[in-house]
Amino acid sequence: MSTLINARPFRLALVQLGNLTAVKEHNLQHARKMVLEAASGKGSADSKKPNMIVLPECFNSPYDVQQFSQYAETIGYVPGEAYNVEKSESVSVKMLSGVAKETGLWLIGGSIPERDPKEGKIYNTSMVYNPQGDLVAIHRKVHLFDIEIPGKIRFKESETLSGGSSLTEVDTDFGRVGLGICYDVRFPEMAMHAARKGCIAMIYPGAFNLTTGPLHWELLQRARAVDNHIYVAMCSPARDMTAGYHAWGHSSVVDPSGAVIGTTDEKESIVYADLDPEFVRATRAGIPVTAQRRFDVYRDVSED
C-alpha cells in the first residue's frame, strides 16, 4: 500500500503550447517543434535535459465539442497488445511516436479526440510513448467536463464525447505514474488509487478556463498532492483570446508537501521540475497519513 514502484529521480517538462490553429497539421508540427525545444532543456535554470515531456489537453484541435468529431482519429490501441505505429492511421500517433524516438524521451502526448469505430464513440484520449517511440498506454478521460455556471461558462463534453471506463497507471523507466485528463483532477479517488498502486506522480494534461482556473487550478493540484503525498503536474495550452475557448494556462508541478515547484503564466512556455522519490518518502515519514487511513471506519463511500 502506497509503496513507490521502481521510482528514480527524474526531470519533467510541461509544454504549455500556444499558436494552436484550426489546421491540424500546423498544430502537430508546432507541437513537435516545442517538444524538441523542451527536450533540449531550453529555458531551464541549468539547461539540464528532461526525462519526460508532457503536452496539453486537445493539443491538435480546437477545444470545442462541436468540432471533436471532425478532428477525431482512430488510434486502435488494445491494452496488453503490441501496437504497430507504422500501420496506424493516426497522424498524431505518427508525430508523437516519431518525436519520442528522436528525442529518446518519455512523452505524454496531451490528448486528442479519439474515434472508436467499433463502438461508434469519441473519447478524449491521452497517449504515452516510451523513448523507442512505442505507444505503451492510453488514457480515456473518465470524468467528462459537463458544467454550467450561469453567466460564466457552459461546457458539455458529453454532447459528443463518451467517458472512459478505466484508470491508467503506467510503468516508466522512472517509476509508475498515474494519468488523468483535466476534469479528472476533481475526483480525489483517481489520484488516491494511483498513489496506493505505487505511483510517484499524477499527470494531467488539462485546459481549465478563466472562471474555474483562478478558483481551482492550483488548489486541486495541491490538494491531490497533499492527500496522497505524490507529485502532481498539470499541463495546459497557452491562452489565446481569439480562440473559442480561453485556457487558463499556468501549467504547474506540485510536490508531495503541497509546494508549487514549477509554474508559469498564460503564455507559451515550458515548465521544468525535478521529481525525487526520496522526498516522497520523507514527506510520508513526517506526516504518515498515507499509512494512517482508517478504511475499517469509512470503507466504500459509494455505498452511502
Ligand SMILES: O=C(O)CCC(=O)C(=O)O
Ligand atoms: O474542472 C474544470 O473547471 C475545468 C475542466 C476542463 O476544462 C476540462 O475537463 O477540460
